[in-house]
Amino acid sequence: MNDHRAASADRYGDGTRAVRAGLPDPVKNEPPLPGPVFAAHFHLPGDVEGPYAYARDSNPTWTLLERAISELEAPGQDGVETVVFASGMAAISAVLLSQTRSGDTVTLPSDGYQALPLLQEQLTAYGIHVRTAPTGGDAQLSELDGARLLWIETPSNPGLDVCDVRRLVAAAHAGSTLVAVDNTLATPLGQRPLELGADFSVASGTKGLTGHGDLLIGYVTCRDPQLAAAVRRWRKIVGAIPGPMEAWLAHRSLATIQLRAQRQWANALALAEALRERADVTGLRYPGLSSDPSHKTATLQMSGFGSVLSFTLSDRAHAERFMSALRLVEDATSFGGVRSTAERRGRWGGDAVPEGFIRFSAGAEDTDDLIADVLRALDSADRHG
């Protein structure tokens, strides 16, 4: 086992693995993480051989990032492959569209990320049957019969329901249905879908994986070389490739994922506990709260519960007053970044959420500062109502 594989081994903790993930074996006078390789093509005299020929197919900067993500998604496991994409949606589309043909059936969550219905329309236009069921209560179980692919999003965005991945995988595999899990919210530090039996772990690395809100990237990780080859082929056809700079920034950011996650998850839990005491807050959801309906299932399969929580204020105006009273929390979409963000989710339309619904992503601020800011903004929103 060479040095970088040694660091990915199971015996190390997440922090050790994260700081070394994907690094090449040390070369004298070379940097530990080589810089981004900006190239459209590579020297290729004679026969077409070797790993790098044309940069829509492969790039050394992706290779290192792909290794790093594989090490985090499946520590110590050989043969796991990751394929990086230009965005989370590029990765999701690559799995759904490379694995299905006209006449196939796909089971999607009815409460997943808000671009899934757009994808559903496209799948339907290609003659693929789509069934949907909510994430909570493992309701997708009843929609599996004869399906080619089950798509799971757990915890779901923005409702934060959780389903039992092992249970769904067992039922799906009994009927030869492939299983993909969107691991965006949890990140590989919080949940490892391949270890739970899934065929694909798919995520937007735009969020908690990279955590700085400065790039878009996505990935697909899987164990079966044929599945990986199909996803790679899809990337080549569609060309939804990340730029070398984004790939390098993502890799650089991975080194701190454990530090960021620890602080952000602790902040999310502390905030959820503080909000639980408030009479003006209803519908509070955070899978890490022992009272949350998702908690029991989450503890079976998650090692951390993520940075996202949600709650509801009385109406749209109340939520808008709250949002504009925040000082340390940016009013922005997306989540998982080191700076806290929140938004009134209903402003987008498309999610089945009340007008006063807030999706909140805890950043890496000092816990006391963050909680004080949120409680002060809530008080101010109440006073001025």
Ligand code: PLP
């Ligand atoms: N999956 C989930 C759960 C998401 O929340 C998002 C984006 O918010 C995506 C996928 C899509 O990721 P991207 O914006 O990187 O395409």
